[in-house]
Amino acid sequence: MMDKPYNKAEADFFITVLKEEAREILWKVGSDADPRQLIDGILDELVSLAPGPEGEDDRNEEQVWTQVRERLLKAAYATRPYCIRCGTCCTEGSPTLVGEDMVLFARDIVKPEHVFTIRQGEIVYDNRTQQATTAAHESIKIREGLERKTCVFYEEGGKKCTIYEYRPQQCRRQECWNPETSTAGSERPLTRQDLFQSVEDLWSVMQRHEDKCSHAELSRCMARLGATHGRTVEEVLELLRYDRHVREFMADRLGLPFQTMELFFGRPLSETIEAYGLRVEEQPGGGFLLIPVEEDKEVR
Ligand code: SF4
Structure with missing residues (x-):
């Protein structure tokens, strides 16, 4: 990426490279929006992310491109603000159940073999911080595959959630198109006491x-x-x-x-x-x- 300000040839090159990035990101999020329109909609912000004059900007080139891609991703998700059942979230970890999910046991949609309990005080790996931490409270979680973090209800071959109509609350609340939303919510996690x-x-x-x-x-x-x-x-x-x-x-x-x-x-x-x-x-x-x-x- 070039320093600001830049000439027309550099600007054209910049736009061409951005278009390729935008095309790839739109494809990843399953949007059929036009890459050029995506860029034009946030061009001022993208230009503001370009490196400043030498010595005045402590970001390296990789960091600059990371920021540009993050901004493009956010804009790309805004073009399709709904779940398209791409399965990405299902392969990156399984949901933790909350009180409202209790009905899934009563209806036999979720069975004991599909879940496990994380007990209070257990040392667990936090996906978000990518560090070991102590579980502050008890929770019940849908199982994941042994090798990968794919939810047991996700069918890799057919690329679908096998209980989509009845999926847990955390899956319903997860808005991948809006990275600023949190699935943590204020609702109390489901516990063994609720069930038994x-x-x-x-x-x-x-x-x-x-x-x-x-x-x-x-x-x-x-x-x-x-x-x-x-x-x-x-x-x-x-x-x-x-x-x-x-x-x-x-x-x-x-x-x-x-x-x-x-x-x-x-x-x-x-x-x-x-x-x-x-x-x-x-x-x-x-x-x-x-x-x-x-x-x-x-x-x-
Ligand atoms: S329950 Fe369904 S929607 Fe939720 S993570 Fe598992 S496969 Fe995905």
Whole structure:
């Protein structure tokens, strides 16, 4: 991109390059608007993004083009302000359910095998900040593929959401054409209490599990394990054993696959403990070995 001010030849070149960018961006967002009209509509803003005189602008060329593309993208989305079911959001992460989504369970559209619970205090990866963070509250989330972040309800081959008419609220509120809107909303996330409090037996098992195996308790045990140089490993193993036992017992009693227990009891502690730099190796007799991920040395 050239410095301001520029001559006619440079301006023509600038417009040609912008047109190519605009064409590609319009294609990506599924708009059939004319690239030249898109540029003309925001030309003053685009020109203002061009680099200033040497020494007076600390952006490099890549940063300038990033800003130009962002502006073009916003303008491109404004030409088609509605969902065209392109599936882009469905391949970049699955929705978290809110209170209004409870009806999806009652109608059997969402089943236990489609979701998992993130329990309060669990260390999770935040897509937005791209950093590990501690879950401030409990939430229930639609599952994603193992390799990619594609929602389980998205059918890649047919490029469609298989429950589109009944899709969760977060999907309905997501406006990709308006990047400034947030799907966070003020609505309280759906919790296990909303779903299961009325099922007395199950709810009391879930509460006992939470009392004994909360992420706060895991965090405390891990802090003690570090402070005692591994001497308190037995209390961590006891948590793992109890967590595993409850899941196996309830899966058997409810006649549901083991994986569905992730709705009732969250992700197994044998997996979430990896956030503390340990991996769990299961022993033939049902015991566990804790192995520091980096050093791969056993802690017994
Ligand atoms: S529920 Fe449907 S619309 Fe929502 S992310 Fe999954 S596939 Fe996409």
